[in-house]
Amino acid sequence: MKLNQIIKSVFATTALLSSAAAVHAAEVEVLHYWTSGGEAKSVAELKKIMEAKGVTWKDFAVAGGAGENATTALKARVIAGSPPTAAQIKGPSIQEWGQEGVLANIDAAATAGKWDSLLPKVVSNTMKYQGHYVAAPVNVHRVNWLWINPEVLKKAGAKVPTTWPEFFDAADKIQKAGFIAVAQGGQPWQDATVFETVALGVGGADFYNKALVKLDPATLTGPTMIKTFDTLGKIKGYIDKDAPGRDWNLATAMVINGKAGMQFMGDWAKGEFTAAGKQPGKDFLCAPAPGTAKSYTYNIDSIAMFKVKNPDSQKAQLTLATAIMSPEFQEVFNLNKGSIPVRPDIPRTKFDSCAIESMDDMAASSKAGTLEPSMAHGMAVSSAVQGAMFDVVSKFMHSNMTSQAAVQALAKAAKTQ
Template sequence: MKETKMRVAGIALAVGLVFGMNAARAAEIEVLHWWTSGGEAKSVAELKKMLEAKGHKWKDFAVAGGGGENAMTVLKSRVVSGNPPVAAQIKGPSIQEWGETGKLANIDATAKAEKWDSLLPAGVANIMKYKGHYVAAPVNVHRVNWMWANPEVFKKAGAEVPKTWDEFFVAADKIQKAGLIAVAHGGQPWQDFTVFESVVLGVGGPAFYKKALVDLDQASLKSDTMVKSFEVFGKVRKYIDKDSANRDWNLATAMVINGKAGMQFMGDWAKGEFTAAGKVPGKDFICAAAPGTDKGYTFNVDSFVMFQQTNADTTKGQGDLAAAIMSNEFQEVFNLNKGSIPVRLGMKMDKFDDCAKMSSKDFVATSKSGGLVPSIAHGMAVPSATAGAMQDVVTQFFNGTGVTPKQAADKLASAAKTK
């Protein structure tokens, strides 16, 4: 009887120790993000559930509005006051800028344990690193160089969906002659820049795009190829309706959905508008690479950077959060909700639609061929001040200010020197 009591006491002590260890490992993980609506909010809830299943407490730090600008303002004040969140939604070259502050956490241990180097294309992995060390976890991939088309509009006009820019002008002329709008567009600087980068990719190819819009090579920016890109870009303007100024991108998408316009050049978030309207890819709408860009892929990757923590339990929770973000489960559910595709290579795509499957296939192919390039229009290629100065040049040219393609190329080269 005495031995039995001792065994029971021993078991109770062991259980107590286990619970005590679990309690010690639990941490409050504060996450700053600006995903506050629709499928994004659903996806954040899924990440919260996964983290809490590992014994941690999720502390939501959502800052709505401004496409992340408001969140960055709040984040800067928190970091300056010495109280950064555990993780924050930051992407592209901004990761490097934050790395220079010395405040980011090294998450190499998680990345090594989860084999990130073999699960991510090098071009994406390098953006997640600062001085060779992982400091951020990638969430998804948006393809930017998409063209969305309404097959009924093309049928009415007797036009073919274009694969090259020469074919685009033939098709656009036919659509206009049929009394319809060839290109749905919102006259906002970021939308102009989105079209422009697809034109540069289509005219010059991925290697030229990288030299000019990522490496900011002055000779490439002033080259005949860039002048030709501006010529093509300027001609596209002729196929946009006169009421395009300040139109939101989703309203331009609606023009294609409703058969008022034939095409739109926009990232894969536009697909959500088609699917919400009950449209089926391949039947009611066509997703295709922008003219001349089928061998290229401009990407926009959302990610979470990790800030240094002094508490060991919080650091452990931070690693668990990073692992959860890159897990098969989260990559699938998040991207099904968001309209993007998993950044993790080798995932099953059977639950995704045909546009996403095509995007995933091209993502893998271009990651091997060198055609995978970061989107300058969506904050992935160069520092924000530089991108802003270059965007101004592009919009001024597109709005018909009397600048020639050659002058625009020279101005773009000068803007690329902005720090």
């Protein structure tokens, strides 16, 4: 992040300092990028809970699917000396911000709420910096899903694919029936989502971990990674020409509206289906992406707290952290968002078949050692490495780059500091 260097240079520029804003008593200003239909509905519930506790919610929503725009806005605010009360950040980014000395300790909320005994270790470790809680976990998303319109599948005479040969057979049939086979938005994070899902499906969890978590050079340039790019290259042929720049929720809408047959996307896509009044198993199908049924790539959303001077704001942060982990919020937020609660003690009764499958598969993957952090969604590698990998995958998706050239470029990207 090199934030200290940026701070030194920018503090000399007084223009940015004018954006500093005083936070009023019992107010939380929350920077987030939950702006699509299902997401906005979810965050509105948190606002409602906070206001019922006498805390004013100041919304700082920054659109942009994977949070790049929100990160830029957050950096500007921190540099200007006026961080928001809280911000949606996650994974290794929590550690990066922690190193800058700008995150607030919320152990008081965690101890009172018994977070250590409630949360799976993979979740609690991510929320801590140097052994102290600095962020509250909101949910767990499964990334390696394939979303399917069953009516399109039926019209095409295709079946739900569980292997890559079955996937390409279904894609051929869907295309021949006059539909778009794969709904996709040609944005770097969306391309990377498909890429990591293909890597998991082609090589399995151990390969995924060595390549996209541990960044092993031999694995990144080996035959399995070449096969991953070959498979990704074949998928490109089933994406429509209007994909570049399309937002992810518009790609999901193509599946909802029967224009396209399938979409590779995390389970936030389900929030769009349910917001449109669609029922799982009837109007849409959720299936683990080909070859990934026994594995699980996770994306944990979280709200990190920033150091603020106002004592009322500090109290409001603990109120916010407690509200995020409350059973009431965990249930309603995740029902709207498409994800599953971080708390394993939330009753399953209101959750649909896709969510229950996600809960079961997460538990099974955790036990089997096939639970893996999502590279595309900021859970596995530093933001610098992630950005460099995005560039490689994006170039591959939107040019004639060969698989051999792509693996070499990916190995180089993994060395980014």
